Every structure is written in C-alpha cells, then in structure tokens.
Amino acid sequence: MIAYDEALRHLLDAAVPLPPERVPLERAEGRVLASDVLSAQSLPPFDNSAMDGFALRAGGTPLAAGTEFSVQGWQAAGDPGSASARDAGGAWEIMTGARMPVGLDSVVPVEQVTLLDSHDGRPTRIALVAQVRPGQHVRLRGEDVAEGERVLCAGQRLDLNACTLLHAIGVGELAVAARPQAAVIATGKELVTDAAQALDSGQIRDSNRPYLVGRLRAAGAQVAWQGTVGDDVAAFDAVLDQALAAGARVLVSTGAVSQGRYDFIPDALRARGARIVFHKVAIRPGKPLLFAVLSDGALYFGLPGNPVSAAVGQRFFVEPVLRRMLGMDAEPALYLPLLADARKPPGLRFHARARVEVDERGQLGVRLLAGQESFRLMSMLHANAWAVLEGDAGLAAAGTHVRVQGPGHHDPVQLMGGVPS
Numbered sequence: 182m183i184a185y186d187e188a189l190r191h192l193l194d195a196a197v198p199l200p201p202e203r204v205p206l207e208r209a210e211g212r213v214l215a216s217d218v219l220s221a222q223s224l225p226p227f228d229n230s231a232m233d234g235f236a237l238r239a240g241g242t243p244l245a246a247g248t249e250f251s252v253q254g255w256q257a258a259g260d261p262g263s264a265s266a267r268d269a270g271g272a273w274e275i276m277t278g279a280r281m282p283v284g285l286d287s288v289v290p291v292e293q294v295t296l297l298d299s300h301d302g303r304p305t306r307i308a309l310v311a312q313v314r315p316g317q318h319v320r321l322r323g324e325d326v327a328e329g330e331r332v333l334c335a336g337q338r339l340d341l342n343a344c345t346l347l348h349a350i351g352v353g354e355l356a357v358a359a360r361p362q363a364a365v366i367a368t369g370k371e372l373v374t375d376a377a378q379a380l381d382s383g384q385i386r387d388s389n390r391p392y393l394v395g396r397l398r399a400a401g402a403q404v405a406w407q408g409t410v411g412d413d414v415a416a417f418d419a420v421l422d423q424a425l426a427a428g429a430r431v432l433v434s435t436g437a438v439s440q441g442r443y444d445f446i447p448d449a450l451r452a453r454g455a456r457i458v459f460h461k462v463a464i465r466p467g468k469p470l471l472f473a474v475l476s477d478g479a480l481y482f483g484l485p486g487n488p489v490s491a492a493v494g495q496r497f498f499v500e501p502v503l504r505r506m507l508g509m510d511a512e513p514a515l516y517l518p519l520l521a522d523a524r525k526p527p528g529l530r531f532h533a534r535a536r537v538e539v540d541e542r543g544q545l546g547v548r549l550l551a552g553q554e555s556f557r558l559m560s561m562l563h564a565n566a567w568a569v570l571e572g573d574a575g576l577a578a579a580g581t582h583v584r585v586q587g588p589g590h591h592d593p594v595q596l597m598g599g600v601p602s
Contacts, residue, residue: 182463192498192502193505196506199508201216203355205354209357212339212360216335217335219330220331221350221352222351223328227262231288232290233276234291235289236272236282238270239287244309245312246310249308250306252307253273254273254274287318293309333347339357361403362427365404365407366407366421366434366435367436387409392488393433400503402431417449418449425479429479430478431502434446434481435485438460447460450475458473466555468485472498488558489557496590497567500512518546519546521549521579522577525577527575531571533550533567534549534563535565536548536566537565565594569585569586570583
C-alpha cells in the first residue's frame with residue numbers, strides 16, 4: 182500500500198499530453214487551449230461613441246455649458262468612417278457604437294443639449310446644457326484589447342465568456358488539446374444495465390457506469406466505449422479488447438480489484454502483459470484501487486465497486502491524469518475551516534462528501550455530511566464539494582483548515598440549498 186502523493190506521482194509520470202487539433206470556434210466551448218491566443222486586432226476596432234448624442238472636439242479643454250455648435254453631419258452605427266470634420270468648432274450627430282468622425286474626440290449625450298435649429302427633422306444647431314469633459318463618452322480603439330495582446334493562455338478551458346471574446350476579435354478556428362479517449366467497464370454478474378428492469382434476487386443496477394461516463398465527459402474526455410461484464414476472465418478480455426479497438430487510451434473499471442474469490446482483474450491484467458504500477462493506496466474510501474499500464478501503453482484504472490469508492494477514484498486519480506493529458510496545470514484547491522469536529526480513519530487520507538456553507542458573518546466553512554459509508558448515494562446528492570482530511574490523527578477539530586475541491590476538476594464549489602445534514 183502506498184501513500185496518495187506517491188500514487189499521484191506515478192499517475193502523472195505515466196500521463197502524456199495529447200497533441201493539438203484544430204476546431205471551429207462554434208465547437209470549441211469546453212475544450213482546452215493548446216496554445217496561447219494573441220489578438221490580431223484591437224477591440225474596439227475603432228474609436229466609437231458610447232452614447233446617442235453629438236460628437237465634438239474638446240482638444241483637451243472642457244467645453245462650457247451654453248456653447249453653441251453647428252451640426253455638420255450625421256454618423257450611425259455601421260456607417261463607414263467619415264472624412265475629417267470640416268470645422269473643428271462643429272458637431273456631428275452620432276449614435277451609440279458609431280465610429281467617431283476624424284478630428285472629434287468627445288460626445289455629449291442628446292439629453293444634455295438644447296436644439297436651436299433643425300432642417301427636415303435633423304438638428305442643424307445645438308447648445309450645451311452642461312459642461313463637456315474632454316474625451317467623455319468615447320470608447321477608444323484598443324481600450325479593451327490591444328492588437329497583439331495575449332488574451333488566453335495554453336491550458337485554459339474555453340467557457341462561454343472566452344468564446345465570446347474570441348468571436349469578437351475574429352478568431353474562427355483555434356488549436357485545442359485532443360480529447361482523451363476513455364472506456365468504462367463495470368464488472369459483476371449481479372449488475373443490471375436497464376434502470377427500468379425489475380431486479381431478481383441478488384441483482385443491483387450498474388449505477389457506477391453512468392456516473393463514471395458522465396464524470397469523464399465533464400472532465401474533458403470522450404467515452405469511446407462503455408459496457409458491463411460478468412466475473413469471467415475470458416469475457417473481461419473480450420470487452421477490454423473491444424474498448425481498445427474503439428480507441429480508448431484511458432480505461433476505467435469498477436469492481437473485482439480487492440481480495441475476494443471473484444476479484445480477478447489484477448491477475449487478468451498481468452496475463453495480458455500489463456505492468457501493475459500500484460495496487461492499494463492509503464485512502465478511504467477506495468483503498469483497493471489499482472493502476473496499471475497495458476502492454477500498448479494504455480492507462481488502466483481498476484476502481485473498487487462501491488459507488489463512493491468509484492467516485493473517489495475518478496475524482497482524485499483519473500481526473501489528475503486527464504488534466505495532464507489535456508495540458509492543464511495542477512488543479513488549485515481551497516482550504517477552508519471545518520465547521521464541526523470530524524472523525525477520519527487514522528493514518529489514511531480521507532475523501533469526504535461535504536458541504537461548503539456560509540456562516541452568519543458571511544465566512545465560508547466546510548461541513549462533512551453524515552453517512553460517509555462508501556455504499557451511500559444520498560450523501561452524494563447533498564454534497565457540493567469534497568473535503569480531504571490528511572494526517573495520522575483520527576479526529577480533525579472544528580476550525581482546522583482542510584483541502585476542499587469541487588465535484589469535478591472543471592466544477593467550482595457552488596453553494597446550494599437542499600436537505601442539510
């Protein structure tokens with residue numbers, strides 16, 4: 182049995198960043214950038230008005246209330262750039278987003294002028310109601326993004342905000358890390374795949390498989406194969422071959438890795454020429470977890486069959502490997518105080534379902550949920566975070582700061598309502 186930190190080093194040593202691929206922007210959300218993005222243009226691309234009103238030339242000097250101007254032209258959003266204003270003392274009617282006429286540098290809102298004269302419904306002469314500050318209500322070229330500025334870095338995950346910015350600066354295609362190809366194999370003759378099927382005596386539904394498929398996809402992988410298999414080595418070899426043929430390079434199984442009569446996976450992997458990197462980690466839940474490298478270099482995670490043990494294996498063993506394959510930095514973590522005393526298995530790293538809460542002073546803290554046994558699913562429903570308790574002691578006192586991580590490596594901790602525990 183090895184410590185978690187040592188196991189993590191073995192995992193990251195075995196993981197190789199994937200090559201980039203180019204995708205159109207409309208399919209890039211959720212992908213991870215393979216290279217920095219430098220803006221090829223300024224944003225805004227030209228000086229423009231932030232208000233409906235009149236463009237003026239202040240030239241660095243405030244324009245006093247009562248000053249009169251003749252209106253020399255009109256500029257709406259989408260109109261091409263005008264020639265230089267003929268008269269530095271003149272004004273141009275301008276709409277929000279319209280390009281500033283050359284030579285004019287300030288905008289007075291329409292509400293802050295008095296109309297003195299008009300022709301055919303258009304103003305021809307105005308007077309200021311209030312003082313105009315030089316440069317007011319003008320959005321300058323490059324004020325948001327400068328040409329050549331680095332706007333996103335390699336290893337960043339593209340969310341909606343990032344994709345919106347990329348669209349605004351004219352990026353239609355970009356390089357992202359290829360998705361890791363994964364497979365999920367649920368083992369056990371007791372498993373029933375169809376959720377609607379009635380159970381015979383001794384049967385259970387294979388809830389681990391859909392959970393792991395969902396978490397792998399949320400973590401950035403593509404699930405190339407999924408299925409169930411009984412406690413039979415020949416059948417296991419067959420489905421493993423199917424998963425590999427489908428392109429899977431990260432294989433995750435549940436069950437059959439402990440020390441019972443039907444825990445056949447370690448020997449089955451060795452018979453295929455796999456190298457068992459470690460088997461059993463000083464954690465709870467999920468201590469029997471196995472990690473192996475298959476003869477063709479594919480990575481194999483044998484997770485225990487209890488649902489929370491499988492969830493811990495996915496979150497704290499598989500997902501760090503996916504981050505490395507996607508070219509991402511190590512995952513950051515919060516450290517928050519415990520809101521109550523918490524017991525843990527002495528000498529083991531404990532991964533607990535927890536809730537991050539806000540106290541009456543507006544301070545964040547974390548509370549371990551009741552029902553931490555590894556077969557319990559209801560506590561997963563009520564959790565909004567994982568709390569990690571380390572050290573040899575069997576009790577962590579209230580106020581102790583512990584590591585807190587979201588449900589998945591892409592998922593921030595989200596405060597939520599629900600049934601308290």
